[in-house]
Amino acid sequence: MANPYLQVLRTPHAWPMVLAAFIGRLPLSMVGLGCVLLVASETGSYGLGGAVAAAGAVTTAISGPILGRWADTHGQRRVLLPVLAVFVTSGVTFLFAVHRDWPLIVVFASAGLAGACIPPVSSMIRVRWTHLLRGSHRLPTALAMESVVDEFVFIVGPVLVTFLSTTGHATSGVVTAFALATVGSLLFAAQRRTEPPPAPHEHRNGPSAMRIPGLRVLFVVGAAVGAILGTLEIGLVAFADAMHAKPLSGVLIAGLAVGSMASGIGWGTVHWRLPLRRRLAGVLVLLTVLSVPLILVRDIWVMIPFVVLAGVSLSPSLISSFTLAELLVPRAAVTEAFTWIGTALGLGVAIGASVAGKIVDVAGANASFVVATTAAALAAVTVAACQRLLHVPAEHATVPALAR
Numbered sequence: 001m002a003n004p005y006l007q008v009l010r011t012p013h014a015w016p017m018v019l020a021a022f023i024g025r026l027p028l029s030m031v032g033l034g035c036v037l038l039v040a041s042e043t044g045s046y047g048l049g050g051a052v053a054a055a056g057a058v059t060t061a062i063s064g065p066i067l068g069r070w071a072d073t074h075g076q077r078r079v080l081l082p083v084l085a086v087f088v089t090s091g092v093t094f095l096f097a098v099h100r101d102w103p104l105i106v107v108f109a110s111a112g113l114a115g116a117c118i119p120p121v122s123s124m125i126r127v128r129w130t131h132l133l134r135g136s137h138r139l140p141t142a143l144a145m146e147s148v149v150d151e152f153v154f155i156v157g158p159v160l161v162t163f164l165s166t167t168g169h170a171t172s173g174v175v176t177a178f179a180l181a182t183v184g185s186l187l188f189a190a191q192r193r194t195e196p197p198p199a200p201h202e203h204r205n206g207p208s209a210m211r212i213p214g215l216r217v218l219f220v221v222g223a224a225v226g227a228i229l230g231t232l233e234i235g236l237v238a239f240a241d242a243m244h245a246k247p248l249s250g251v252l253i254a255g256l257a258v259g260s261m262a263s264g265i266g267w268g269t270v271h272w273r274l275p276l277r278r279r280l281a282g283v284l285v286l287l288t289v290l291s292v293p294l295i296l297v298r299d300i301w302v303m304i305p306f307v308v309l310a311g312v313s314l315s316p317s318l319i320s321s322f323t324l325a326e327l328l329v330p331r332a333a334v335t336e337a338f339t340w341i342g343t344a345l346g347l348g349v350a351i352g353a354s355v356a357g358k359i360v361d362v363a364g365a366n367a368s369f370v371v372a373t374t375a376a377a378l379a380a381v382t383v384a385a386c387q388r389l390l391h392v393p394a395e396h397a398t399v400p401a402l403a404r
Helices: 004-009 016-031 031-043 044-073 074-101 103-116 121-135 141-166 172-189 202-203 213-242 244-269 278-297 301-309 314-328 331-363 365-385
Strands: none
Touching: 004 016, 016 031, 016 121, 016 141, 016 172, 031 044, 031 074, 031 103, 031 172, 031 213, 044 074, 044 103, 044 121, 044 331, 074 103, 074 121, 074 172, 074 365, 121 141, 121 172, 121 213, 121 314, 141 172, 141 244, 141 314, 202 365, 213 244, 213 301, 213 314, 213 331, 213 365, 244 301, 244 314, 278 301, 278 314, 301 314, 314 331, 331 365
């Protein structure tokens, strides 16, 4: 039987698009950490570095749906190029502001503007796949592949930016992230043959994608998954530190990504018969159950396999959410819908990390994992209670095995 991912990549003009998007999305996992390392190196304050990175994360979350709506209305290339120009300009300003000790308002403003204008390549390529494969059984595999690539990006990016920032000049990591964003975005914009046509008339007369009840349910799921990721990022580092094995914190976080990536690969190869909305509820229940052992484990070597297991349900949750969004919203609002889910993820990460950090200070690392379990349980209950809102009408179920 032919590999379904190879079948997807045989789509005309797919390879250049995928490679460009991979380069262009690497900065998503590099800019925040790079900013923390740079600011800490220049000022000696990790607190200030974290605050600057948070400012960029918040503006990224806020701007995502706006950029998505513009791309739906005006076309991806016409939005991507000016956004990239602002990103590079504000990024250079940020570097000078930190290095030359400019006022903090300039540091935060430039970081926030750069965050708002990180090229949204990740959501744009998902829209391109829906354009290229709409009505095909290969579309869910393509979206699964994109989730796998995202996981790989979040394995490679942090390692790369940490290596560059700690072995060379402190600015090396951030400069490399900006350079990759520029090269990847320009290459992606050059792929004109895969770009979906804009829908200005349809989109201008239509409501926001968030008026669709099903998408609001998926927003809750995205926020919950983001809270889980934010919680685990803080909690696992604190756990390793408490076990006097802080260097292994990177292994724990990588284990989470490995589990998620592996399940994402497998998820995209299965031809499912269970309705998509029920699969989403099922994986969220599984995510809730698999997060419970993290609260109980007290040995770092035992924690590693449980972290990998906890990651197993992450990619399927996101794959199902993105696929449902594509089926529930009008074609002209797909980019906006995807970026709303991305916004939910970003806000969830910020909330999860903040709450988990406070719990770590008061009650220890293991107690912070309760946040992840609670977020997963709330998402599972929400999806189970709102199955009717996630039902895809027959006329929109372009992939019957998925949408019935």
